[in-house]
Amino acid sequence: MKTEPIMPARIEFADGQPPHAPLFGDVYHAQAGAQAQARHVFMRGNGLPARWAGRRRFVIVETGFGLGNNFLATWDAWQNDPARCAQIVYLAIERHPPTRADLVQAHDGGPLPALAGELLAGWPTLTPNIHPIDFEGGRVRLLLALGDIARMLPQLCAQADALYLDGFAPRCNPSMWDRRAIRGLARLCAPGATVATWSVARDLRSSLVASGFEVRRTPGFDRKREMTEAIFAPAFVPRRSPGRAAALDTPLGRGAAQPQAAVREALIMGAGLAGACAAASLARLGWRCKVLERHASPAQAASGNPAGLYHGTVHGDDGLHARFTRACALWAHRGYARGVAAGHVAGQTDGLVRLRPGGSCAAWPGDYVHELEDESLQGLTGVPIRGPAWSYPAGGWVAPRDVVNELLRTPGVELVAGVDVARIARSDAEGPGAVWQAFDTGGAVIHGAPVLVLAGGASDVLLHAVSDAASWPLQSVRGQVSWFESPALLRRPLAGHGYALSLSDGQLFCGATTTAGDSDASTREIDHAFNLQRLQELASLGPVPGAPLHGRVGWRAVAKDRLPIVGAVPRRLADITPATRIDHARMVPRIPGLFVLGGLASRGLTWGPLAGEVLAAWIDGAPIPLEADLLDAIDPARWLARRARRAD
Numbered sequence: 264m265k266t267e268p269i270m271p272a273r274i275e276f277a278d279g280q281p282p283h284a285p286l287f288g289d290v291y292h293a294q295a296g297a298q299a300q301a302r303h304v305f306m307r308g309n310g311l312p313a314r315w316a317g318r319r320r321f322v323i324v325e326t327g328f329g330l331g332n333n334f335l336a337t338w339d340a341w342q343n344d345p346a347r348c349a350q351i352v353y354l355a356i357e358r359h360p361p362t363r364a365d366l367v368q369a370h371d372g373g374p375l376p377a378l379a380g381e382l383l384a385g386w387p388t389l390t391p392n393i394h395p396i397d398f399e400g401g402r403v404r405l406l407l408a409l410g411d412i413a414r415m416l417p418q419l420c421a422q423a424d425a426l427y428l429d430g431f432a433p434r435c436n437p438s439m440w441d442r443r444a445i446r447g448l449a450r451l452c453a454p455g456a457t458v459a460t461w462s463v464a465r466d467l468r469s470s471l472v473a474s475g476f477e478v479r480r481t482p483g484f485d486r487k488r489e490m491t492e493a494i495f496a497p498a499f500v501p502r503r504s505p506g507r508a509a510a511l512d513t514p515l516g517r518g519a520a521q522p523q524a525a526v527r528e529a530l531i532m533g534a535g536l537a538g539a540c541a542a543a544s545l546a547r548l549g550w551r552c553k554v555l556e557r558h559a560s561p562a563q564a565a566s567g568n569p570a571g572l573y574h575g576t577v578h579g580d581d582g583l584h585a586r587f588t589r590a591c592a593l594w595a596h597r598g599y600a601r602g603v604a605a606g607h608v609a610g611q612t613d614g615l616v617r618l619r620p621g622g623s624c625a626a627w628p629g630d631y632v633h634e635l636e637d638e639s640l641q642g643l644t645g646v647p648i649r650g651p652a653w654s655y656p657a658g659g660w661v662a663p664r665d666v667v668n669e670l671l672r673t674p675g676v677e678l679v680a681g682v683d684v685a686r687i688a689r690s691d692a693e694g695p696g697a698v699w700q701a702f703d704t705g706g707a708v709i710h711g712a713p714v715l716v717l718a719g720g721a722s723d724v725l726l727h728a729v730s731d732a733a734s735w736p737l738q739s740v741r742g743q744v745s746w747f748e749s750p751a752l753l754r755r756p757l758a759g760h761g762y763a764l765s766l767s768d769g770q771l772f773c774g775a776t777t778t779a780g781d782s783d784a785s786t787r788e789i790d791h792a793f794n795l796q797r798l799q800e801l802a803s804l805g806p807v808p809g810a811p812l813h814g815r816v817g818w819r820a821v822a823k824d825r826l827p828i829v830g831a832v833p834r835r836l837a838d839i840t841p842a843t844r845i846d847h848a849r850m851v852p853r854i855p856g857l858f859v860l861g862g863l864a865s866r867g868l869t870w871g872p873l874a875g876e877v878l879a880a881w882i883d884g885a886p887i888p889l890e891a892d893l894l895d896a897i898d899p900a901r902w903l904a905r906r907a908r909r910a911d
C-alpha cells in the first residue's frame with residue numbers, strides 16, 4: 264500500500280488530568296479546560312465569532328483535530344450566534360485520530376454532550392482519506408483529513424479564513440510546526456486570513472513571518488503568559504493556476520465572502536444519477552438548479568435499473584482508482600443508509616460480500632473491509648457458498664431510480680422533464696452577466712443560467728459539441744441485467760465476476776453484460792444466459808424452473824482511464840494561446856461557467872454522490888472534499904494536459 268494506514272491514537276485518561284498521548288509525551292489541552300482554551304486561544308485569537316457574521320461561508324483549517332474539542336467549541340459558538348455565517352467548513356488534519364471508544368471517554372461528562380454525541384455518530388472509518396462529515400444538514404461541514412500533515416497539506420484545495428494551530432508542543436511534535444508546514448498552510452490562506460495558537464515558539468513565529476504573516480503576541484491562557492496571533496498579509500500573492508481559478512477565483516467562485524442573499528443559479532443537463540447528484544449538492548450550498556431531461560420522468564436511461572451495487576475496492580498499491588473509489592463509497596454509504604432507513608430508497612445498506620478477491624485486506628480497518636471465514640460467509644449471505652471472501656460493511660445495494668428521485672426532491676432543485684436539449688450556447692454578454700442557454704430542437708431557448716452542468720450520460724452529444732472530441736476518450740458500453748423469481752434469498756449482495764442480490768420483492772437480480780459499440784436496445788436471450796452463467800459461478804443460484812426472465816438494457820459512459828470526468832470544461836486547444844503552459848490539468852484554461860459530471864461507467868452509485876459534492880464545491884469556491892491528486896485524476900482537462908506533456 265503506497266498510502267500509510269491510519270494508526271489510531273494511544274490515549275491515557277486519568278481523573279482530573281487532561282488526556283495524555285504517550286507517543287508524544289504531551290497532553291491534548293490545557294489543565295484549565297479544553298473548552299475554555301478553545302474559546303480564549305482559537306476563537307478569540309481569530310476574532311471569532313465576530314469575523315464570520317453575515318458571511319455565506321467561513322473556512323477554518325486546524326492542524327491536529329485530536330479529540331475534537333476545538334471543533335465542538337466552534338460549532339457551539341456558531342449555534343448560539345444569531346449573526347452566524349450560513350456555513351462553517353472546518354477542515355482538520357489528523358494523523359492519529361481517536362478510536363470511537365476513546366472519543367466516548369474523552370467527552371464523557373463533558374460540557375457539550377449533544378454535539379459530542381453527533382460527532383461520535385458521524386465518526387468515520389479510519390482510512391487515509393479526506394472524510395466529509397455533515398452536521399445540521401451540511402451547514403456545519405467537518406472535512407477530516409486523516410494522514411500526516413506533510414502528506415496532507417499539499418492535498419488540500421481550500422481557501423482558509425482562520426487557522427487553529429494545535430499540534431502537540433513543538434519540541435515533541437516538530438513536524439506540525441516546521442517551516443514546511445507553515446508554508447503549506449500559507450498556500451491555503453485567503454487574503455486577511457488569521458492564525459491563532461497557544462505556542463510562542465520562536466521558530467514558529469519566524470516561519471510565520473517568512474510565509475507572509477504579520478505576527479503579534481497577546482495574553483495567553485492558563486499557565487501560558489502569552490500566545491501567538493497572526494494575519495496573512497504577504498507582499499506578493501502568487502496567481503492561482505487557471506484550471507483551479509475556475510474553482511476559486513472567478514466572480515462566481517469567490518463565493519465565501521459573498522453576502523448570504525446572493526442568488527446563484529445553474530442549469531443541469533440530464534436527470535440521471537450524475538445530474539441529480541450535481542443538482543442536489545449545489546442546492547445544498549444554496550444554488551437554485553433546473554434539471555433538464557428529455558424523458559418524461561427522471562432516471563429512464565442508465566440510472567433506471569431496479570438495483571445496483573455500491574462498495575469500495577482494495578488494490579495492493581492503493582492507487583488513484585482505489586483511493587477515489589474508497590472515498591466515494593464511504594460518502595455514498597452515509598446518504599444511502601439515510602435514504603433506505605427513511606423508506607425513500609429501496610435497498611440494503613448493511614454490507615456487501617466480495618467473492619474471490621485477489622490479494623490481502625489485512626492492512627485495512629475492519630469496518631472498511633475484512634476477511635470472512637466460510638461459516639460466517641454462509642451465515643451472512645444465507646446461501647452455501649465458499650470463500651475466499653471479504654465483507655465491505657459500508658457497502659450494499661440501492662435502487663438508482665429511487666436515489667435520483669430523492670436527490671431531485673432537495674429544496675432548490677426543479678425538474679424540467681420532457682425537453683430535449685439540442686444545443687447550448689453562452690450569451691454574448693461578457694463577464695459575470697453572461698448566461699448559458701439551452702435550446703430545444705426547434706431552436707427556442709428553454710432556460711438560461713450563469714452555470715451549466717453537462718450530465719447527459721452515454722448519450723451526451725452536447726459534451727462533444729462544446730469541446731475537442733479527441734480530448735474526451737469516452738466509450739458507450741452496453742449492458743444488460745436480468746431478474747427473476749428464485750427459490751433462494753440472498754441476505755447480502757454478492758460481487759465478484761458479476762453480481763447478485765435479492766430485490767425487496769424477493770426476486771433475484773444479477774448482471775451485467777458489457778459490450779462496447781453495441782446499440783441494440785432489445786433484451787437478448789444470449790445476455791440472460793451469460794448473466795445466469797455468471798450467477799452459477801458466484802453462488803450456484805438460478806431461477807425457479809420455468810420462471811420468466813426479466814431484463815433491462817442501458818449504456819454506461821466509460822472514460823479510457825476508467826475514472827469519471829468531473830469539473831470545469833477545458834477550452835478547445837484551438838482557443839488556447841499557443842504559449843500557454845497546459846502540461847498540467849491545473850494550468851489548462853476553462854470555458855467560463857461550463858462544467859461536466861460524466862464518465863460514471865459501472866460505478867455511478869458509488870462515485871456519483873461524492874462527484875456531485877466535488878463539482879458543487881468547485882463551482883461554489885468551497886473547500887474540495889477530495890485530495891488534490893484525486894481531483895487531478897478526474898479533472899476534465901487531464902487528457903489535454905497529457906497530450907501536451909507527450910508533445911514536449
Ligand SMILES: Cc1cc2nc3c(=O)[nH]c(=O)nc-3n(C[C@H](O)[C@H](O)[C@H](O)COP(=O)(O)OP(=O)(O)OC[C@H]3O[C@@H](n4cnc5c(N)ncnc54)[C@H](O)[C@@H]3O)c2cc1C
Pocket residue numbers: 532533534535536537538555556557558561562563564565566567568570571572573663682683684685718719720721722723724725741742743744774775776815816817818819820860861862863864865866867868869870
Ligand atoms: C447494465 C448496467 C448495470 C449497472 N450496474 C451498476 C451497479 O451495480 N452499480 C453502479 O454503481 N453502477 C452501475 N451501472 C452504472 C450506472 O447505472 C451509471 O454509472 C449511471 O446510471 C450513469 O448515470 P448518468 O446520470 O451519467 O447517466 P444516465 O442515467 O444515462 O442519465 C443521463 C440523462 O441525461 C438525459 N439526457 C442526455 N442528453 C440529454 C439532452 N440533450 N437533453 C435532455 N436530456 C438529456 C438522458 O435522457 C438521461 O436521463 C450499471 C449500468 C448498466 C448499463
Ligand SMILES: C[S@@+](CC[C@H](N)C(=O)[O-])C[C@H]1O[C@@H](n2cnc3c(N)ncnc32)[C@H](O)[C@@H]1O
Pocket residue numbers: 272290291292326327328329330331332333334356357358359360410411412413429430431436438439
Ligand atoms: C494537542 S492535540 C490536538 C487537540 C485538538 N485540537 C482538540 O481540540 O481536541 C494534537 C494532535 O496533533 C496530532 N498530530 C501529531 N502529529 C501529527 C502529524 N504529523 N500529522 C497530523 N497530525 C498530527 C495528534 O495526533 C493530536 O491529535
